[in-house]
Amino acid sequence: MMIWAIFAAMTGAAIFALLWPLSHGRLQGFADVADAKSLYRAQLKEIDRDLGRNLIATGEAEAARAEAARRLLRAAGDETGPAGETEPSLRRRRASSALMLSIVPLLALLVYGLYGSPGFSDQPLAARLQKGGQQQDFAIVLARMEAHLAANPTDAKGWSLIAPIYLRQGRYEDAAKAFAATARYGKPDTELLAGLGEARILEAGGVVTAAAREALSEALKLDPRNARARFYLAQAKEQDGDGDGAIAALEQLLADAPPQAEWAGAVRARIAQMQADAGRKAVAALPEAERQQAIKGMVEGLAERLSAGGGTLPEWSRLIRARAVLGDKEAARAAVKTARERLSQDAAALAAIDALADELALKEATP
Structure with missing residues (x-):
């Protein structure tokens, strides 16, 4: 609840700062009326002393008294309140102030209720770091x-x-x-x-x-x-x-x-x-004739191993491509047929074998 009290105080202070100039028609003068009256009395005494000493004439004394009276009247007029202020305008200003004081906080609460999360408690980082449990964020x-x-x-x-x-x-x-x-x-x-x-x-x-x-x-x-x-x-x-x-x-x-080691x-x-x-490095280092013989030996070894059973798609693809590169089209087609039989349960593998056969032109033309 403390946070709500702080928010309320901040909202009130902001609204007060906005409405204060509206609640006053104009600024009051710095001098008050009491000082003006004291000054008038002092001026009258000064005029009477000057007149008694014959320092000023009678007409000048009357004129000075009149000027002092006018100043006093102006000061007394300031005391009555701002000029032009009427009761209806004063009521309107007070009503607008009360309306703003009530609507602004209600509007803020409505927006927060729609888009905020008033039901969630605060979760400062320091407090979260002290918490444990399986649901804690990693x-x-x-x-x-x-x-x-x-x-x-x-x-x-x-x-x-x-x-x-x-x-x-x-x-x-x-x-x-x-x-x-x-x-x-x-x-x-x-x-x-x-x-x-x-x-x-x-x-x-x-x-x-x-x-x-x-x-x-x-x-x-x-x-x-x-x-x-x-x-x-x-x-x-x-x-x-x-x-x-x-x-x-x-x-x-x-x-x-160990048995069943994951690695x-x-x-x-x-x-x-x-x-x-x-x-590959050893074969590449051989002379041409020996290299071709070594490649054939490797291909035959792979074919014998695959003919014994099993074989993966990469192994069958390697055998088919090797047969085709060596120019033995019949052996390559036989490898395609055997690969399709062994991988018949794998639709993706069958599609890959067919694509390879198309690439190497191993499919027999239909009559």
Whole structure:
């Protein structure tokens, strides 16, 4: 209720400031009538003294008395009120003042009731930051954590909680600083150091820097089976040009992976990509005759694997395109037919196979 009282007082003050000039016809004079009467009496005494001393003539004395009387009459006229003010005009001015005093606040309340939220209680930020619960806004939680860490920069527990949040938000520089603060003010563990290494890698745009390698190596000292540290150190081998060593490290990581590990699929995809890149580089380095023979061997190997069963749309598309590029149209058409049979339950895959067959001119002309 205090806020409403303040609003009411402010509204009243604003209306009073507007209506005050309307309630007065004109400004009053600075001198009051009592002073004018005293001045008239003093002037009369002065005139009588001057006349008694023969300092002025009788006619001049009468003229001075008349002038003083006129001034007194003017002052007395000011005392009666503003000239020209009538009772009807005074009533109209008072009515307009009362109307404004009542309508302006009512109009303001009506507008606020239509467009405002009078039923909501105030929610200052400081009070919201003190609240908890599952419905609390995440941004406010984060702001509370940041405010706490600004006031307590050596709180290792707080830094350990906020670092993964920064990492998920893509704030890699902040994440690296938070992980580093956790290690500096607390007791480092393997996951903390692996997170620090990952944040530094992402901050550097995917490059495994020397600082990141140091953190990852420390993580492996504490736990040689740390999957995240092993994955990024394998990536470091690849960046150093040791592709075989990187693939071997990732394959060993898969061999040690627990059943149903969520990250196993990403590791397999990475191994396949690295092997494909390595195979392309090796084939490109061969002489022309050997290169063609190697390509045919790779295509035949893919065909044998797919003929055994299964196969994905990208694999079938790669086989069909390879057959067509090598000039074996019949084998390409046979691959299209087999792919349609294997992917018959996937309408989108069938449409993609048909589009590829059209692109490579593999569809047989109908009689």
